[in-house]
Amino acid sequence: MTSKPEVDFIEGPAPTDLQISDIVEGDGAEAVPGGVVDVHYVGVDFETGEQFDASWDRGQSARFPLPHLIGAWQEGIPGMKVGGRRQIVAPPELAYGAAGGGHRLSGKTLVFVIDLLDVG
Known part of the structure; x- marks a missing residue:
């Protein structure tokens, strides 16, 4: 990927569980749980x-x-291959926790578009 992705607004209510969808499937090395990843990403607020x-x-x-x-990345990136672009929709408990949790994004459902550049 050579350019910043546009993150499409998602209609309807925020999902209550993790949503993972591949925009582009990579063909390089695969990200593994507990591994190191090199990524480019965009994060947006689901609601706004x-x-x-x-x-x-x-x-x-x-x-x-x-x-x-965050948990959404720990669960949503493994299995992705270098060269891929993936969208992850993260409910609050897999992002920055419930509202009032002390982080400016606590209580929010977040949408990430992640490009996997390298692993290891």
Whole structure:
């Protein structure tokens, strides 16, 4: 992927469980539970469609050990292959917790579009 994705607004009520869909299937190495991933991503608020974060805007991908990330990423990235683009819709309990949890995104359902650049 060479450009920042547009995240389509999703009509209807927010899902109560994790939603994972591949936009582009990669053909490289596969992300594994507990592994390290190098990603580009865009995150938007499900309710408003407003972006709250994007590695693209910083001009630099993000490299993380999966166990250090929110539950939605820990569950939603493994199985993805390098070169792929995946959308993950994360209910609050798999994102930043229930409302009042102390994070500015607590209580919100979040939508991420993630490009897997590398693993390991």
